Amino acid sequence: MVGRGELTNKAWAAIAPLLPAQSGQRGGRWRSHRQVINVILWHERTGAPWRDLPERYGPRKTAHERLRKWTADGTWDRILEHVIVKDRTGRVFIDWSQNNPAKTTVAPYSLRGREYPSASTPVTWDEVRACGRATQLLFTADDVLDRVADHGDLLADLDATRAALP
Template sequence: MGRGELTDSAWARIEPLLPAGGGRGGRWRDHRQVINAVLWKLRTGAPWRDLPERYGPWKTAHERLRRWTADGTWDRILDQVIVKDDAVGNVEWTFSIDSSSVRAHQHSAGARKKGAPPPGGSKRLAVEGEALGRSRGGLTSKIHLAVDGRGLPMACVLTPGQAGDNPQLLPLLDQVSVGRDGRGRPRKRPERVLADKAYSHPSTRAALRARGIAFTSPQRRDQIRRRHAKGSRGGRPPAFDAGLYAGRNVVERCFNRLKQFRDLATRYAKRAAYYRAEILIAAIILWLREDPQDRP
């Protein structure tokens, strides 16, 4: 096992979730070797053509990434990893939500508009224009992330870099669907959401209240002034617990862990579907590292 590759315990959890056949009567190259190739690419941020020979042909690894992005394999693996942890009571259902901008390399632009692959085959992927946009940092993408109380990824959404944060809060929560390890409906609602001022909007508070989700977020100054200007008609300020809000830093720490994968710290992928797949793969690795048997 090389540096950054799958451990035996991690492979034991992933292997049963991978497609079995190679298609058209052929045999697929060893799945573990190919996933380790993808992890090498994520860790180093190097071009596919520089893939070391021990991982086999680079085209094989890239094609496997493309296929499993199209059929939603990465989503299913992340779902099952979370289900197993939730079955033993490890998932903490106080979510923290935030976003982080990622500088897009010039090679990430110029994806063909015709002949583009379907949006991931995954019902969760909803991005337009390959999630590339212009902001003060230049050509950027923005990762919107929801993590549990331990700072482990539960859902992510990609948008262009100039997109606002607040409109993505509900789409993030809509992605959460943790199945039961047995009978029962999937769990879709956290107990509480922690978010910064960018998400503090009356419509967001009302939407979460309607879903029965507690919300902890400080008010913006303009909202405070507007409420004071109305006098008694402005109503009471929303409840805010500074002690609970201090726990929101787990989402910042999660971004730091994800961006240790250099291929995520700078976006090189032309397709938003592939870049999102890389985020999911990194998220799977973060979850697997929490397994006591998988820790070094």
């Protein structure tokens, strides 16, 4: 039985081939890749520090070290790319954290799942100056598509104009 937030058999079948071959390691019992990924998912889902990992998941160092290795060798990026690209046909990503009333930042072009769904989109300084009330800058997903068709992607040149980091 799969626990809440853990990999389903279907999800595991999709990503298992992307992982390095598993061999027993020196020392104690080797944790399976699936167990380790479930630990990583728990950590990402809860936002809790590694030290608060429930005992049922085993030593936190195991998952932390494996995630570190997978990040360094590109394995974790391959998993994320595969899941994100392959598993979203006909779906739209909604970042539920955007609904947090205390949140002060928003990702561009993200949808907010509220009573009247809206989407974030960049606006021009002229639009900001002309705005008399905040609702004038409230956009639906269709509005955003129309804006991109009319104005292009207002963030397209952002990377080219970015200042060098210190």
